[in-house]
Amino acid sequence: MTFTPPSFPTFLVGKIHTEFTGKVFIYWLGTEPFLYIAEPELVKKMSTHVMAKCWGKPNVFKDDRYPMFGTGLVMAEGHHWVRHRHLIAPAFSPLNLKSVASRMVDCANEMIMRWSTQINNSAAAAAGGNGVIIDVEKEIIETSGEIIAKTCFGGTQDEDAKQVLQKLRALQTALFKSTRYVGVPFGRFFNVKKTLEANKLGAEIDRLLFSVIRARKESKNDDGIDLLGLLMNGGGGGGGGGVGNDVLTEREVVDECKTFFFGGHETTALAITWTLMLLALHPHWQIQLRHEIFQLLPHHNNNPFLHINLLSRLKKMQWVMNEALRLYPPAPNVQRQAREDIQIEGLMVPKGTNMWIDVVAMHHDKELWGEDANEFKPERFMEDVNGGCKHKMGYLPFGFGGRMCVGRNLTFMEYKIVLTLVLSKFSFKLSTSYHHSPSIMLSLRPSHGLPLVVQPL
Template identity: 55%
Template sequence: MQAMLFRSNRLVGVPLARLLHVRKTYDAWRLGREVDALLLDIIDARRRHDAGERRRRRRRNDLLSLLLAAGDEGGEKRRAMTSRELVDECKTFFFGGHETTALAVSWTLLMLAAHPDWQRALREELREVAGDGPLDATALSRLTKMGWVLNEVLRLYPPSPNVQRQALHDVTLNDGAAPVIIPKGTNMWIDVVAMHHDEALWGADANEFRPELFAAGAQGGCRHRLGYLPFGFGGRICVGRNLTGMEYRVVVAMVLRRFELAVAPEYRHAPRIMLSLRPSDGIQLLLTPLAASTNTSIKHH
């Protein structure tokens, strides 16, 4: 769906723009119907399953069951979510909870392959934290340098390349010679990629891979408190940011314990902005098994 929608320039906000690309509009509609049908089948099956579980006074505790039960919590009757709302929530969590984390891990493996000094530093940190034993949640939270690398990857290659907001009322900006008024209803797009590479915010080497920036704090030494926005900001900041950090550490730790990474000769660096920031032709890496890789299990709760 992403590839189809971004194959040609879209006229966002232009009246009747869909009529200018009828074939693409139809293909996107058809794909959307397929996605909705798949999710509706899953939701309907879970509704039937959970109804049987309630009769046996049992209930699954995963995300979909929690969403289905949201209308009957704490003994109080509340409005249950409609099927359309459930489908939209599932889409959001699938996209926000899977693709973005996968992209962060992918860009990280590329950066570590291109910077073997940091690859060695993370592998050494893993040995210091847990030796060759399993990693639990407490140990994962102590991987400080891995956190620096995650933050720096999210700076250079934010999986969500822009943030959108709409002015709920007239907004007056006074940062300049004359005030600027943003009218109510204006849709604003914040270019996160450009901001994360802005030399005025990050210095002359803003395009370089420098995880040590984040040794000083979560903002990486940015010269503006809102210059670093990998998860958005305000009341709609990404609800899954802590889950992302844990999933990320688990996967990167497992890979580093098993393999030495190097960039494959055929790799061509071509990031592409769609709904997410993706490598146009994938990321080709050479993975060499580590001879000393014995106990590589990871335990998490």
Template identity: 60%
Template sequence: MKKKTGTKSVISTTPEGSSSNVTHDIHSTVFPYFSSWQKSHGKVFVYWLGTEPFLYVADPDFLKKMSGQVLAKCWGKPSVFKRDRDPMFGNGLIMVEGDDWAMAGLMVDSTTKMLDKWATHINSGNPEIDVEREITATAGEVIAKTSFGISYDNGRLVFEKLRSLQMTLFKTNRFVGVPFSKLLCPGKTLEARRIGKEIDQIFLSIVNARKESINQGQLQTDLLGLLLKESQVGGKGRTLSSRELVDECKTFFFGGHETTALAITWTMLLLAEHQDWQNVLREEVREVIGDKEVDATLLGGLKKMGWVMNEVIRLYPSAPNVQRQARGDIQVGDQTIPKGTNMWIDVVAMHHDPALWGDDVNEFKPQRFKDDIHGGCKHKMGYLPFGFGGRMCVGRNLSFMEYKIFLTLILSRFSFKLSPNYSHCPAIMLSLRPTQGLSLILQPL
């Protein structure tokens, strides 16, 4: 299947209650082929990536029936994607979570430092800031410190290299499933391998240094410390190798900062459009937190901020699709999905389906989630911001906390609106991201 070589700016007439001409009807932009094929083949059909057949699913009822027939161990990631993304993730899986509550202080410190930098930039006469890059870099710093004990410099270095690797792997056409596909793009393949090895070396030096400190009796209880301590897997007494530890670190580092950073970024886009919701959240922060220091125990009281987050990840899910591979035959009604079948579950399509959400599906309405954790969706499987089943994202609680800390501190110090230079070009580069960044005009309060 051919991939789209570029992105287009998604512009419409100004919708009611919005201060910009950005439209959030994005499915045909980020997945143009699927959007077109749905019109001809419906919400469940088979397509091919090279020699690999895939079952496309954008029907929550079919998804429910299918997932009801399997246990978590019967799902897996398609091997074709594992090969394609090997330089970035290796064979890593997100295994454990750190101590969420102990991380709050470090999150506040890193976010405050970012906001001080913004204030200096604004005071110098430059109120326009690309907040996407700033937020993503700071989220990378947070995960580097809290999960791996990595220094600021090393954290930034890993972030820059992962971003470069992401652009190399996902910005241009790829030949997923095509035999000998790596030979078709030798330059990109070699570049991805080079960057991947550089990232491996950084994490390998961190793992080796931590092992040495443990041998000297110095214990740390962050994610890397837990991985080293609890590396007995499968009850067979096998210790994770350095290679496996590096893969776990890469996977968690990427997932731990990218998902939350993008949720915050898209939130700032939507709040820049909807100034009324900036004011609503700012007032809630004053009521719940007031003059007290931001800490994890207070964040649960930010209910309306929770509505906003749920609506943002409905419109712009950081994980825009879910891939699975059947580890055994799956029976769905009178149909059999054979063992080994790849599946592509289109989250964006379901999150933007008017049959599930109503005619206002593409409008920003956080109040959908006031009294309903599914936002009024007509089918519970139609809202999948964190995946589903036994392989749902394990970092949800950490993401919620980081999201609320970032947004609380930002709203307490700045108001913001879209820059005239902003171009709305959401696209898939593993995650759903603004390809031209997010330029905002900020004003200190």
């Protein structure tokens, strides 16, 4: 079974079905061939038999997304990726994560105070006890951004961090909310205004981060316990980070900060957002989680005491998180590109072929999950970390293999802290103004926000 990219440009979209009917086929973006994969067995074979050096990130996406990620960990490959991963991973060790937990609690409590003030200032809510409508997606995105800012900069350059986040969001819109011509020769010239805007925003973000890094270098009060300090000091300050005196250059630190700022706050915020939407639709699960929180965590004046070592007690919350990530994975697909010819049993993937692994499709596949694949059923994860999926590679909320998300433990911690605090104070119902329209804008997000009726307990 083989397929060969044509030797001439084509703008026609074609499909060649293989033995995995409808789950593996070829399509085209301009002159770029893509192998679409929604078959976990093929993903398994490729991840098992293909050497890491044999595939990387599609060049067409690396060029397209350079202003946002540069050559950071998301886009790095080969020796460059190995070195960066080795230097960065210790920054997400349990010891370093403990040091930022209190900052997450502070940011979440500030959001809760804003919501309480809105409710108290609403005469109708106060009179009827009905709460107020809040765009929870916007609020969670903002709070998660504040958490990332404090986690990355330690709260010493809040204004710079806010500007970086604002410009990254504007850059995301410029890159993904307009007509794009990925794979079309000279496609960037078809929408020059957006291309120039994206490049301009990317350069502005770089300047901001360079200034922050240089100011940090000149500071005599750097304790190195935030991400920026850890990256500048070689990854972990004795926690197994750099090799010898190996540290990241300023340019590399900037690219990793951009990657962390975007990926770190966007992924977690959307996981929490989709969870609150699902809990609003299934209030009995709100009750179960609230009961678990008050039963298993110590409290003072009706406020849960949060410690990183106690979060593992929240088993039902973990089930809910796993199910939310299954139904609405913030990273809806994984992309690869063959760096050389890849031969797997009867399939030959020629050098240069892009691969589009559809995570959303696999997470909703009834052959893998059963007839209730589209239903919210957290209990499916009660006794199985894969939720009863018939194939271990059918559940990929954080990617797979060596390139699995390095910051996933930070996501777990932030998710549980924020959800614990908001569920301890409020209940949620879906507003009649909500329009369900998930869309892919690099990540999977609600197109029209998430208006919820937020009621105090």
